[in-house]
Amino acid sequence: MATKRVVKKSVVAGAAGGAGISIGALSRATGIPVQTLRTWERRYGAPVPERKPSGHRLYSLAEVERLRGISALLAAGHRAADVLPRSDAERSVMRDTAAGSGETASPALRVGPAGEPLDFTPVLQAVRRFDRPAIVAWLHAQWSRLGPLLFLQDLAGPFLQRIGEQWSDGTIEIRHEHFATACLTDVLREVREPFDRQAKGPRVVAALLSGDRHEGGLLMAGVLLAVRGFRVVYLGVDTPAAEVVGAAKEANVAAVVVSVSRSVPAAAARRGVVALRGALPKRVAVWLGGSGSPEKVAGCTRFQSLAEMDAVLAASRR
Ligand code: B12
Incomplete structure (x- = not known):
């Protein structure tokens, strides 16, 4: 009710003669911040306003329903980059598909205080x-x-x-x-620090491939390794293969752990991992993870998830 009033009160004649609303009214009616509406216009060319002679944006009333539909798709886990550039007809198909499958694109978060989805x-x-x-x-x-x-x-x-x-x-x-x-x-x-101080297990080198600067996954794997008592030689982002090999030899490690982010093209990821495996002594294991890590590289173990690696680490430490 309140929303309807806001829209009605703010309706003015559009530049082309039709009714139009300001960006503030559109924001209040849809719950989408003004800044976000401007960013979408800049990045995705939508929603498109007319301009008043003063230069202020003026939106058609149809934009309210359209943006509510877009909000619903975003809430269901779709990304703005996939939703905004599409036509109304395509978005309607997306809505029907989502309703039919009951799926959302976002990962299900079940770690709230009572096992419910976590509120970020x-x-x-x-x-x-x-x-x-x-x-x-x-x-x-x-x-x-x-x-x-x-x-x-x-x-x-x-x-x-x-x-x-x-x-x-x-x-x-x-x-x-x-x-x-x-x-x-x-x-x-x-x-990780307190676990590092106490760790007495085998040493492992942790690194990202040359050119990859996404270290979230590697840091997470490093924490799990330290918790399980491994001594982590953390080399971090963008490490040339020769340096990884040098560290593995000098620190006499049991394994090299590599996280590959999805930003690394598949062919480059495979090439990088194959080259690294080839240059490392056979006794050094290679453990891979991350959304861009290549499948089935000879002599390497690829973990689908941190949980999978943790289970193997726990067993190996026993
Ligand atoms: C933070 C971030 C950055 C930061 C990274 C800073 C840092 N300190 O890490 C910075 C600003 C540097 C960055 C730069 C770029 N980024 Co960026 N970035 C991200 C962002 C927001 C988060 C990345 C991340 O940490 N994800 C979370 C990790 C933890 O997820 P994950 O890799 O899937 O890992 C999980 C598992 O796979 C597993 N795992 C991971 N590693 C390992 C290892 C082992 C051994 C095991 C067992 C498990 C495991 O654990 C994780 C948790 O479950 C993502 C968005 C996203 N959705 O991921 C974009 C994203 C990855 N980036 C992207 C891009 C394009 C770039 C740039 C090319 C942008 C540019 N034009 O400059 C550059 C590339 C830089 C480079 N040379 O690498 C794209 C990749 C697109 C694609 N190909 O799919 C993404 C998806 C954003 C997007 N939607 O477009 N980025």
Whole structure:
């Protein structure tokens, strides 16, 4: 009811003679922030306003229903980049398909206090305020509550994904994404530290392929390795194969752990891993993970998930 009133009150004559509403009224009617509407227009060319002689944007009333439909698709887990550029007819097919399958594109988060989906809203608001103490305190509280595996798999991974989705939706900018990623990666280093100090198990090198700068997955794998008592020689992002091999030999490691992000093209990922495997001594195992890691490379073990690696680590330490 309140929404209808807002729209009605703000309707003015459009430049072409039809009725139109301001960006503020459109935002209030749809719940989509003004900044997001502007970002969508810049990135995806939609929604398209007319312009008043003053230069202010004026939207047709039909835009309210259209944007509500778009919001529903985003809430069901679709990304703005997939939804905004489409025609109304294509979006209608997307809605029908989603309703028929009962599926959502977002990962199911079942780590709320009572096993319900986790609500990221407060922490995402803290990201937009650049409130590092609030974000770090929240992450530490979740670490204590969930324990390593659940924290990494069901919280840290989806948190980074959500940040990526919010960037692609235009809800946040690159500066927010960098800031959020930095807070999380700092916490991942911090929680690993006490385990590193006590670790007495085999040494492993942890690295990303040359050119890959996505270290979230590698840091997560590093935490699990340290928790299981492995001594992690962390080389991090963008490491040339020759340096990984050098570290593996000098530190006399049992394994090299490589995370490959989805940003690495498949052929380059396979080439990089094959070259690394070929240059390492046979006694050194190669453990792969990450959404871009190649399947079935001879002499390498590819883990589908952190949980799968953790199960193998637990067994090997026993
Ligand atoms: C943060 C981020 C960045 C940061 C990274 C900073 C940092 N310190 O890590 C910065 C700003 C550097 C960045 C840069 C770029 N990025 Co970026 N980035 C992201 C973002 C938002 C999060 C990445 C992340 O950490 N994901 C979470 C990880 C943890 O997920 P995961 O890799 O699937 O890992 C999970 C499992 O696979 C497993 N796992 C991972 N590793 C391992 C290892 C082992 C051993 C095991 C067992 C398990 C395991 O654990 C994880 C948790 O479940 C994603 C969005 C997204 N949806 O992922 C984009 C994303 C990956 N980036 C993307 C792109 C395109 C880029 C750039 C090319 C952008 C540009 N034009 O410059 C550059 C490339 C830089 C480079 N040379 O690598 C694209 C990739 C597109 C694609 N091909 O699919 C994405 C998907 C964004 C998008 N929607 O377009 N990015």
